[in-house]
Amino acid sequence: MKPLENVKIIDLSRILSGPYCTMTLADLGAEVIKVEAPSGDDTRKWGPPFVNGESAYFLSVNRNKKSIVLNLKTGEGKEILLKLVKDADVVVENFRPGTLDRLGIGFETLKSVNPGIILASISGYGQTGPYSQKPGYDVIAQGFGGLTSVTGELGKPPVKAGFSVADIGTGMWAVIGIQAALLARSRTGEGQWIDVSLVDTMISWHTYLAGNYFASGKNPEPQGGAHPNIVPYQLFESADGYFNIAVGNENLWARFCTVIDMAELKDHPDYATNSDRVINREKLVPLLQDVFHTKTTKEWVAELEAASIPCGPVLKFSEIFEDPHVLAREQVVEVQHPTAGKVKMTGIPVKLSGTPGEIKSAPPILGQDTREILSSLAGLTDTQIDALERGGVVMAGSVAEIDIV
Incomplete structure:
Protein backbone atom coordinates (compact mmCIF):
# COMPACT_ATOMS: atom_id res chain seq x y z
CA MET A 1 0.00 0.00 0.00
CA TRP A 205 10.95 30.38 8.29
CA HIS A 206 12.99 33.30 9.62
CA THR A 207 14.01 31.16 12.64
CA TYR A 208 17.51 32.37 13.59
CA LEU A 209 17.07 35.69 11.76
CA ALA A 210 14.02 36.40 13.91
CA GLY A 211 15.92 35.15 16.96
CA ASN A 212 18.79 37.50 16.15
CA TYR A 213 16.36 40.41 15.84
CA PHE A 214 14.56 39.58 19.09
CA ALA A 215 17.92 39.36 20.88
CA SER A 216 19.53 42.47 19.42
CA GLY A 217 16.71 44.73 18.23
CA LYS A 218 18.61 45.19 14.96
CA ASN A 219 17.07 44.56 11.57
CA PRO A 220 18.96 41.80 9.74
CA GLU A 221 20.60 42.90 6.51
CA PRO A 222 21.12 41.00 3.28
CA GLN A 223 24.34 38.99 3.31
CA GLY A 224 24.55 38.00 -0.33
CA GLY A 225 25.91 34.47 -0.28
CA ALA A 226 27.00 34.70 3.36
CA HIS A 227 25.56 33.76 6.77
CA PRO A 228 24.97 36.29 9.57
CA ASN A 229 26.20 33.99 12.36
CA ILE A 230 28.95 31.85 10.79
CA VAL A 231 32.15 32.78 8.91
CA PRO A 232 33.23 31.52 6.43
CA TYR A 233 29.89 30.07 5.40
CA GLN A 234 29.14 31.49 1.99
CA LEU A 235 29.59 31.75 -1.74
CA PHE A 236 33.01 32.42 -3.22
CA GLU A 237 34.17 33.05 -6.76
CA SER A 238 36.79 30.71 -8.22
CA ALA A 239 38.89 31.12 -11.35
CA ASP A 240 36.03 29.86 -13.50
CA GLY A 241 32.79 29.98 -11.49
CA TYR A 242 31.36 29.86 -7.99
CA PHE A 243 31.20 27.45 -5.06
CA ASN A 244 29.98 27.40 -1.45
CA ILE A 245 31.83 26.46 1.71
CA ALA A 246 30.46 25.88 5.22
CA VAL A 247 33.08 26.10 7.98
CA GLY A 248 30.78 25.53 10.92
CA ASN A 249 33.20 24.80 13.78
CA GLU A 250 36.80 25.27 14.88
CA ASN A 251 37.95 21.79 13.81
CA LEU A 252 36.78 22.56 10.30
CA TRP A 253 38.47 25.97 10.49
CA ALA A 254 41.82 24.39 11.36
CA ARG A 255 41.64 21.96 8.42
CA PHE A 256 40.36 24.68 6.15
CA CYS A 257 43.36 26.92 6.86
CA THR A 258 45.70 24.03 5.99
CA VAL A 259 43.93 23.26 2.69
CA ILE A 260 44.10 26.87 1.49
CA ASP A 261 47.75 27.08 2.61
CA MET A 262 47.11 29.87 5.12
CA ALA A 263 47.94 28.12 8.39
CA GLU A 264 48.76 31.48 9.96
CA LEU A 265 45.06 32.30 10.07
CA LYS A 266 44.21 29.34 12.30
CA ASP A 267 45.26 30.93 15.62
CA HIS A 268 45.26 34.55 14.52
CA PRO A 269 43.55 36.61 17.26
CA ASP A 270 41.15 38.12 14.72
CA TYR A 271 40.05 34.76 13.31
CA ALA A 272 40.70 31.99 15.88
CA THR A 273 37.04 31.54 16.86
CA ASN A 274 33.82 31.84 14.92
CA SER A 275 32.86 34.90 17.00
CA ASP A 276 36.15 36.51 16.02
CA ARG A 277 35.55 35.72 12.38
CA VAL A 278 32.00 37.10 12.44
CA ILE A 279 33.24 40.35 13.99
CA ASN A 280 36.09 40.61 11.49
CA ARG A 281 34.39 39.20 8.39
CA GLU A 282 35.09 42.37 6.39
CA LYS A 283 38.84 41.72 6.71
CA LEU A 284 38.76 37.93 6.40
CA VAL A 285 36.47 37.41 3.42
CA PRO A 286 38.57 39.48 0.96
CA LEU A 287 41.67 37.51 2.01
CA LEU A 288 39.91 34.25 1.28
CA GLN A 289 38.45 35.52 -1.97
CA ASP A 290 41.92 36.37 -3.29
CA VAL A 291 43.01 32.81 -2.57
CA PHE A 292 40.00 31.23 -4.23
CA HIS A 293 40.61 33.15 -7.46
CA THR A 294 43.74 31.06 -7.99
CA LYS A 295 42.02 27.76 -8.86
CA THR A 296 38.91 26.47 -10.58
CA THR A 297 35.73 25.45 -8.81
CA LYS A 298 36.41 21.79 -9.59
CA GLU A 299 39.90 22.01 -8.10
CA TRP A 300 38.80 23.75 -4.90
CA VAL A 301 35.85 21.41 -4.35
CA ALA A 302 38.10 18.38 -4.79
CA GLU A 303 40.70 19.67 -2.31
CA LEU A 304 38.15 20.77 0.29
CA GLU A 305 36.16 17.55 0.04
CA ALA A 306 39.36 15.52 0.48
CA ALA A 307 39.75 17.26 3.86
CA SER A 308 36.06 16.62 4.71
CA ILE A 309 35.21 20.31 4.61
CA PRO A 310 31.58 20.90 3.53
CA CYS A 311 31.53 22.56 0.11
CA GLY A 312 29.85 22.33 -3.24
CA PRO A 313 29.68 23.93 -6.67
CA VAL A 314 26.96 26.31 -7.82
CA LEU A 315 25.30 24.36 -10.63
CA LYS A 316 23.15 25.45 -13.53
CA PHE A 317 20.01 23.43 -14.30
CA SER A 318 21.76 21.84 -17.28
CA GLU A 319 24.31 20.47 -14.81
CA ILE A 320 21.88 19.58 -12.00
CA PHE A 321 19.65 17.39 -14.14
CA GLU A 322 22.58 15.46 -15.63
CA ASP A 323 24.36 14.91 -12.32
CA PRO A 324 24.82 11.21 -11.47
CA HIS A 325 23.75 11.68 -7.84
Whole structure:
Protein backbone atom coordinates (compact mmCIF):
# COMPACT_ATOMS: atom_id res chain seq x y z
CA MET A 1 0.00 0.00 0.00
CA LYS A 2 0.94 3.59 -0.52
CA PRO A 3 1.01 5.67 2.69
CA LEU A 4 -2.07 7.72 1.72
CA GLU A 5 -3.88 5.02 -0.21
CA ASN A 6 -7.68 5.23 0.18
CA VAL A 7 -7.47 8.92 1.10
CA LYS A 8 -9.68 10.89 -1.29
CA ILE A 9 -8.97 14.57 -1.89
CA ILE A 10 -11.13 17.12 -3.70
CA ASP A 11 -8.75 19.73 -5.06
CA LEU A 12 -10.35 23.12 -5.76
CA SER A 13 -6.98 24.88 -5.89
CA ARG A 14 -5.11 26.36 -8.81
CA ILE A 15 -1.81 27.95 -9.80
CA LEU A 16 0.99 26.75 -7.42
CA SER A 17 0.59 26.48 -3.64
CA GLY A 18 -2.51 24.26 -3.67
CA PRO A 19 -1.52 22.15 -6.68
CA TYR A 20 1.94 21.54 -5.16
CA CYS A 21 0.25 20.39 -1.95
CA THR A 22 -2.15 18.03 -3.71
CA MET A 23 0.53 16.68 -6.07
CA THR A 24 2.63 15.77 -3.02
CA LEU A 25 -0.34 13.97 -1.47
CA ALA A 26 -1.07 12.23 -4.77
CA ASP A 27 2.56 11.09 -5.06
CA LEU A 28 2.09 9.47 -1.64
CA GLY A 29 -0.95 7.53 -2.81
CA ALA A 30 -3.97 9.79 -2.27
CA GLU A 31 -6.67 9.93 -4.92
CA VAL A 32 -6.82 13.57 -6.02
CA ILE A 33 -9.75 14.87 -8.04
CA LYS A 34 -8.82 18.27 -9.47
CA VAL A 35 -11.99 20.34 -9.86
CA GLU A 36 -11.50 23.03 -12.49
CA ALA A 37 -13.66 25.84 -13.79
CA PRO A 38 -14.60 25.63 -17.48
CA SER A 39 -11.68 27.96 -18.22
CA GLY A 40 -9.30 25.58 -16.45
CA ASP A 41 -6.48 26.20 -14.00
CA ASP A 42 -4.92 29.58 -14.88
CA THR A 43 -1.51 28.00 -15.36
CA ARG A 44 -2.73 25.89 -18.30
CA LYS A 45 -2.23 29.10 -20.30
CA TRP A 46 0.99 30.32 -18.63
CA GLY A 47 3.91 30.29 -21.02
CA PRO A 48 5.90 29.90 -23.10
CA PRO A 49 7.35 27.38 -22.87
CA PHE A 50 4.64 24.97 -23.99
CA VAL A 51 5.12 21.30 -24.84
CA ASN A 52 2.85 20.49 -27.78
CA GLY A 53 0.36 23.02 -26.44
CA GLU A 54 0.64 22.01 -22.78
CA SER A 55 2.05 24.57 -20.33
CA ALA A 56 5.35 23.47 -18.80
CA TYR A 57 4.30 25.32 -15.62
CA PHE A 58 1.03 23.36 -15.31
CA LEU A 59 2.75 20.06 -16.06
CA SER A 60 5.24 20.61 -13.25
CA VAL A 61 2.71 20.44 -10.37
CA ASN A 62 -0.31 18.42 -11.52
CA ARG A 63 0.74 14.81 -12.06
CA ASN A 64 -1.12 11.86 -10.49
CA LYS A 65 -4.46 13.73 -10.55
CA LYS A 66 -7.82 13.37 -12.25
CA SER A 67 -9.48 16.43 -13.78
CA ILE A 68 -13.19 17.21 -13.67
CA VAL A 69 -14.72 20.45 -14.94
CA LEU A 70 -17.51 21.84 -12.77
CA ASN A 71 -19.13 25.26 -12.94
CA LEU A 72 -19.46 26.01 -9.22
CA LYS A 73 -21.45 29.14 -9.96
CA THR A 74 -24.41 26.95 -10.87
CA GLY A 75 -26.68 25.12 -8.42
CA GLU A 76 -26.13 21.84 -10.25
CA GLY A 77 -22.36 22.27 -10.08
CA LYS A 78 -22.43 22.85 -6.33
CA GLU A 79 -24.75 19.88 -5.87
CA ILE A 80 -22.31 17.63 -7.72
CA LEU A 81 -19.41 18.94 -5.66
CA LEU A 82 -21.23 18.14 -2.42
CA LYS A 83 -21.87 14.62 -3.70
CA LEU A 84 -18.14 14.22 -4.21
CA VAL A 85 -17.39 15.70 -0.77
CA LYS A 86 -19.72 13.22 0.90
CA ASP A 87 -17.25 10.42 0.23
CA ALA A 88 -14.07 12.48 0.46
CA ASP A 89 -11.52 12.94 3.24
CA VAL A 90 -10.04 16.32 2.37
CA VAL A 91 -10.92 19.44 0.40
CA VAL A 92 -8.06 21.78 -0.59
CA GLU A 93 -8.68 25.34 -1.79
CA ASN A 94 -6.72 28.56 -2.26
CA PHE A 95 -9.40 31.13 -3.06
CA ARG A 96 -9.49 34.47 -1.29
CA PRO A 97 -10.97 34.00 2.24
CA GLY A 98 -14.76 34.03 2.17
CA THR A 99 -15.10 32.83 -1.42
CA LEU A 100 -16.32 29.34 -0.50
CA ASP A 101 -18.96 30.81 1.81
CA ARG A 102 -20.15 33.14 -0.94
CA LEU A 103 -20.44 30.16 -3.26
CA GLY A 104 -22.45 28.29 -0.62
CA ILE A 105 -19.84 25.59 -0.09
CA GLY A 106 -17.99 26.87 3.00
CA PHE A 107 -16.68 24.71 5.82
CA GLU A 108 -19.99 24.52 7.71
CA THR A 109 -21.78 23.37 4.55
CA LEU A 110 -19.09 20.80 3.79
CA LYS A 111 -19.22 19.57 7.38
CA SER A 112 -23.00 19.19 7.24
CA VAL A 113 -22.55 16.83 4.30
CA ASN A 114 -19.53 15.03 5.76
CA PRO A 115 -18.78 15.56 9.49
CA GLY A 116 -15.31 14.08 9.09
CA ILE A 117 -14.25 16.36 6.23
CA ILE A 118 -10.94 18.19 6.49
CA LEU A 119 -10.80 21.54 4.69
CA ALA A 120 -7.34 22.95 3.97
CA SER A 121 -7.45 26.65 3.04
CA ILE A 122 -4.38 28.33 1.61
CA SER A 123 -4.34 32.13 1.34
CA GLY A 124 -2.03 35.11 1.22
CA TYR A 125 -2.56 36.47 4.74
CA GLY A 126 -4.76 33.85 6.46
CA GLN A 127 -8.46 33.44 7.16
CA THR A 128 -8.42 35.96 10.02
CA GLY A 129 -6.82 39.31 10.76
CA PRO A 130 -7.17 42.80 9.27
CA TYR A 131 -5.40 41.84 6.01
CA SER A 132 -7.27 38.61 5.35
CA GLN A 133 -9.05 40.01 2.30
CA LYS A 134 -5.89 41.19 0.56
CA PRO A 135 -4.94 39.10 -2.48
CA GLY A 136 -2.01 36.79 -1.90
CA TYR A 137 0.78 36.29 -4.39
CA ASP A 138 4.22 34.81 -3.80
CA VAL A 139 6.24 37.92 -4.59
CA ILE A 140 4.04 40.04 -2.31
CA ALA A 141 4.35 37.55 0.54
CA GLN A 142 8.14 37.41 0.15
CA GLY A 143 8.24 41.19 0.53
CA PHE A 144 5.68 41.57 3.33
CA GLY A 145 7.04 38.54 5.18
CA GLY A 146 10.59 39.89 5.24
CA LEU A 147 12.40 37.47 2.93
CA THR A 148 13.06 40.10 0.27
CA SER A 149 14.65 42.46 2.81
CA VAL A 150 17.33 39.91 3.70
CA THR A 151 17.96 38.58 0.18
CA GLY A 152 20.55 40.10 -2.15
CA GLU A 153 23.75 42.05 -1.60
CA LEU A 154 24.35 44.59 1.15
CA GLY A 155 23.78 48.13 -0.14
CA LYS A 156 21.90 46.96 -3.23
CA PRO A 157 18.13 46.77 -3.89
CA PRO A 158 16.18 43.91 -2.26
CA VAL A 159 15.83 40.72 -4.29
CA LYS A 160 13.13 38.05 -4.25
CA ALA A 161 14.12 34.39 -4.03
CA GLY A 162 14.80 32.67 -7.34
CA PHE A 163 11.67 30.52 -7.16
CA SER A 164 8.29 30.76 -5.46
CA VAL A 165 9.31 29.78 -1.94
CA ALA A 166 6.24 31.34 -0.28
CA ASP A 167 3.84 29.39 -2.50
CA ILE A 168 5.71 26.10 -2.33
CA GLY A 169 6.47 26.39 1.38
CA THR A 170 2.83 27.07 2.19
CA GLY A 171 1.83 24.08 0.09
CA MET A 172 4.18 22.00 2.24
CA TRP A 173 2.65 23.38 5.46
CA ALA A 174 -0.75 22.40 4.06
CA VAL A 175 0.52 18.84 3.49
CA ILE A 176 1.75 18.69 7.09
CA GLY A 177 -1.54 20.10 8.38
CA ILE A 178 -3.58 17.62 6.35
CA GLN A 179 -1.56 14.66 7.59
CA ALA A 180 -1.88 15.88 11.19
CA ALA A 181 -5.63 16.37 10.75
CA LEU A 182 -6.02 12.89 9.28
CA LEU A 183 -4.18 11.44 12.27
CA ALA A 184 -6.33 13.45 14.68
CA ARG A 185 -9.50 12.30 12.90
CA SER A 186 -8.43 8.68 13.23
CA ARG A 187 -8.55 9.25 17.01
CA THR A 188 -11.58 11.52 17.33
CA GLY A 189 -13.64 10.95 14.20
CA GLU A 190 -13.84 14.71 13.72
CA GLY A 191 -12.69 16.73 10.75
CA GLN A 192 -11.36 20.28 11.01
CA TRP A 193 -10.42 23.42 9.10
CA ILE A 194 -6.74 24.03 8.33
CA ASP A 195 -5.67 27.65 7.81
CA VAL A 196 -2.21 28.28 6.29
CA SER A 197 -0.93 31.44 4.64
CA LEU A 198 1.98 32.60 2.52
CA VAL A 199 2.89 35.39 4.95
CA ASP A 200 2.84 33.06 7.98
CA THR A 201 5.14 30.71 6.06
CA MET A 202 7.66 33.45 5.39
CA ILE A 203 7.62 34.61 9.01
CA SER A 204 7.91 31.09 10.45
CA TRP A 205 10.95 30.38 8.29
CA HIS A 206 12.99 33.30 9.62
CA THR A 207 14.01 31.16 12.64
CA TYR A 208 17.51 32.37 13.59
CA LEU A 209 17.07 35.69 11.76
CA ALA A 210 14.02 36.40 13.91
CA GLY A 211 15.92 35.15 16.96
CA ASN A 212 18.79 37.50 16.15
CA TYR A 213 16.36 40.41 15.84
CA PHE A 214 14.56 39.58 19.09
CA ALA A 215 17.92 39.36 20.88
CA SER A 216 19.53 42.47 19.42
CA GLY A 217 16.71 44.73 18.23
CA LYS A 218 18.61 45.19 14.96
CA ASN A 219 17.07 44.56 11.57
CA PRO A 220 18.96 41.80 9.74
CA GLU A 221 20.60 42.90 6.51
CA PRO A 222 21.12 41.00 3.28
CA GLN A 223 24.34 38.99 3.31
CA GLY A 224 24.55 38.00 -0.33
CA GLY A 225 25.91 34.47 -0.28
CA ALA A 226 27.00 34.70 3.36
CA HIS A 227 25.56 33.76 6.77
CA PRO A 228 24.97 36.29 9.57
CA ASN A 229 26.20 33.99 12.36
CA ILE A 230 28.95 31.85 10.79
CA VAL A 231 32.15 32.78 8.91
CA PRO A 232 33.23 31.52 6.43
CA TYR A 233 29.89 30.07 5.40
CA GLN A 234 29.14 31.49 1.99
CA LEU A 235 29.59 31.75 -1.74
CA PHE A 236 33.01 32.42 -3.22
CA GLU A 237 34.17 33.05 -6.76
CA SER A 238 36.79 30.71 -8.22
CA ALA A 239 38.89 31.12 -11.35
CA ASP A 240 36.03 29.86 -13.50
CA GLY A 241 32.79 29.98 -11.49
CA TYR A 242 31.36 29.86 -7.99
CA PHE A 243 31.20 27.45 -5.06
CA ASN A 244 29.98 27.40 -1.45
CA ILE A 245 31.83 26.46 1.71
CA ALA A 246 30.46 25.88 5.22
CA VAL A 247 33.08 26.10 7.98
CA GLY A 248 30.78 25.53 10.92
CA ASN A 249 33.20 24.80 13.78
CA GLU A 250 36.80 25.27 14.88
CA ASN A 251 37.95 21.79 13.81
CA LEU A 252 36.78 22.56 10.30
CA TRP A 253 38.47 25.97 10.49
CA ALA A 254 41.82 24.39 11.36
CA ARG A 255 41.64 21.96 8.42
CA PHE A 256 40.36 24.68 6.15
CA CYS A 257 43.36 26.92 6.86
CA THR A 258 45.70 24.03 5.99
CA VAL A 259 43.93 23.26 2.69
CA ILE A 260 44.10 26.87 1.49
CA ASP A 261 47.75 27.08 2.61
CA MET A 262 47.11 29.87 5.12
CA ALA A 263 47.94 28.12 8.39
CA GLU A 264 48.76 31.48 9.96
CA LEU A 265 45.06 32.30 10.07
CA LYS A 266 44.21 29.34 12.30
CA ASP A 267 45.26 30.93 15.62
CA HIS A 268 45.26 34.55 14.52
CA PRO A 269 43.55 36.61 17.26
CA ASP A 270 41.15 38.12 14.72
CA TYR A 271 40.05 34.76 13.31
CA ALA A 272 40.70 31.99 15.88
CA THR A 273 37.04 31.54 16.86
CA ASN A 274 33.82 31.84 14.92
CA SER A 275 32.86 34.90 17.00
CA ASP A 276 36.15 36.51 16.02
CA ARG A 277 35.55 35.72 12.38
CA VAL A 278 32.00 37.10 12.44
CA ILE A 279 33.24 40.35 13.99
CA ASN A 280 36.09 40.61 11.49
CA ARG A 281 34.39 39.20 8.39
CA GLU A 282 35.09 42.37 6.39
CA LYS A 283 38.84 41.72 6.71
CA LEU A 284 38.76 37.93 6.40
CA VAL A 285 36.47 37.41 3.42
CA PRO A 286 38.57 39.48 0.96
CA LEU A 287 41.67 37.51 2.01
CA LEU A 288 39.91 34.25 1.28
CA GLN A 289 38.45 35.52 -1.97
CA ASP A 290 41.92 36.37 -3.29
CA VAL A 291 43.01 32.81 -2.57
CA PHE A 292 40.00 31.23 -4.23
CA HIS A 293 40.61 33.15 -7.46
CA THR A 294 43.74 31.06 -7.99
CA LYS A 295 42.02 27.76 -8.86
CA THR A 296 38.91 26.47 -10.58
CA THR A 297 35.73 25.45 -8.81
CA LYS A 298 36.41 21.79 -9.59
CA GLU A 299 39.90 22.01 -8.10
CA TRP A 300 38.80 23.75 -4.90
CA VAL A 301 35.85 21.41 -4.35
CA ALA A 302 38.10 18.38 -4.79
CA GLU A 303 40.70 19.67 -2.31
CA LEU A 304 38.15 20.77 0.29
CA GLU A 305 36.16 17.55 0.04
CA ALA A 306 39.36 15.52 0.48
CA ALA A 307 39.75 17.26 3.86
CA SER A 308 36.06 16.62 4.71
CA ILE A 309 35.21 20.31 4.61
CA PRO A 310 31.58 20.90 3.53
CA CYS A 311 31.53 22.56 0.11
CA GLY A 312 29.85 22.33 -3.24
CA PRO A 313 29.68 23.93 -6.67
CA VAL A 314 26.96 26.31 -7.82
CA LEU A 315 25.30 24.36 -10.63
CA LYS A 316 23.15 25.45 -13.53
CA PHE A 317 20.01 23.43 -14.30
CA SER A 318 21.76 21.84 -17.28
CA GLU A 319 24.31 20.47 -14.81
CA ILE A 320 21.88 19.58 -12.00
CA PHE A 321 19.65 17.39 -14.14
CA GLU A 322 22.58 15.46 -15.63
CA ASP A 323 24.36 14.91 -12.32
CA PRO A 324 24.82 11.21 -11.47
CA HIS A 325 23.75 11.68 -7.84
CA VAL A 326 20.56 13.51 -8.83
CA LEU A 327 19.77 10.76 -11.34
CA ALA A 328 20.54 8.02 -8.81
CA ARG A 329 18.09 9.66 -6.39
CA GLU A 330 15.42 9.51 -9.13
CA GLN A 331 14.96 13.26 -9.02
CA VAL A 332 14.42 13.36 -12.79
CA VAL A 333 11.48 11.29 -14.01
CA GLU A 334 9.70 10.94 -17.32
CA VAL A 335 5.98 10.43 -17.90
CA GLN A 336 3.91 9.93 -21.03
CA HIS A 337 1.35 12.70 -21.54
CA PRO A 338 -1.59 12.21 -23.97
CA THR A 339 -0.79 15.35 -25.99
CA ALA A 340 2.65 16.57 -24.86
CA GLY A 341 4.30 13.17 -25.31
CA LYS A 342 7.23 12.27 -23.05
CA VAL A 343 7.60 14.92 -20.36
CA LYS A 344 10.43 15.21 -17.85
CA MET A 345 9.73 16.47 -14.33
CA THR A 346 11.29 16.44 -10.89
CA GLY A 347 10.89 13.31 -8.77
CA ILE A 348 9.42 12.54 -5.35
CA PRO A 349 11.62 14.02 -2.59
CA VAL A 350 10.26 11.88 0.28
CA LYS A 351 11.77 8.38 0.25
CA LEU A 352 9.82 5.83 2.34
CA SER A 353 11.36 2.38 2.74
CA GLY A 354 8.15 0.42 3.27
CA THR A 355 5.46 2.40 1.45
CA PRO A 356 7.18 4.52 -1.19
CA GLY A 357 5.34 7.06 -3.27
CA GLU A 358 4.75 6.58 -6.97
CA ILE A 359 4.26 8.65 -10.10
CA LYS A 360 1.43 6.83 -11.83
CA SER A 361 0.01 9.31 -14.32
CA ALA A 362 0.83 12.49 -16.21
CA PRO A 363 -0.98 15.75 -15.48
CA PRO A 364 -4.51 15.51 -16.92
CA ILE A 365 -5.90 17.47 -19.81
CA LEU A 366 -8.81 19.75 -18.87
CA GLY A 367 -11.86 17.71 -17.92
CA GLN A 368 -10.15 14.44 -18.84
CA ASP A 369 -11.93 12.45 -16.11
CA THR A 370 -15.22 14.35 -15.84
CA ARG A 371 -17.38 11.61 -17.28
CA GLU A 372 -15.74 8.82 -15.27
CA ILE A 373 -16.01 10.73 -11.98
CA LEU A 374 -19.61 11.78 -12.51
CA SER A 375 -20.55 8.23 -13.36
CA SER A 376 -18.58 6.31 -10.71
CA LEU A 377 -18.58 8.77 -7.81
CA ALA A 378 -21.67 10.93 -8.34
CA GLY A 379 -23.84 8.13 -9.73
CA LEU A 380 -24.95 10.00 -12.85
CA THR A 381 -25.99 8.36 -16.10
CA ASP A 382 -24.60 9.23 -19.52
CA THR A 383 -27.88 10.95 -20.34
CA GLN A 384 -27.66 13.11 -17.22
CA ILE A 385 -24.02 13.95 -17.92
CA ASP A 386 -24.84 14.93 -21.51
CA ALA A 387 -27.60 17.24 -20.25
CA LEU A 388 -25.25 18.86 -17.71
CA GLU A 389 -22.64 19.39 -20.40
CA ARG A 390 -25.16 21.04 -22.72
CA GLY A 391 -26.17 23.31 -19.83
CA GLY A 392 -22.58 24.44 -19.18
CA VAL A 393 -22.46 22.82 -15.73
CA VAL A 394 -19.72 20.31 -16.60
CA MET A 395 -17.28 19.74 -19.41
CA ALA A 396 -15.96 16.35 -20.43
CA GLY A 397 -12.59 16.74 -22.09
CA SER A 398 -10.93 14.39 -24.51
CA VAL A 399 -7.53 14.36 -26.15
CA ALA A 400 -9.11 15.02 -29.52
CA GLU A 401 -10.68 18.25 -28.28
CA ILE A 402 -7.45 19.85 -27.08
CA ASP A 403 -6.16 22.70 -29.25
CA ILE A 404 -2.42 22.62 -29.87
CA VAL A 405 -1.00 26.15 -29.58
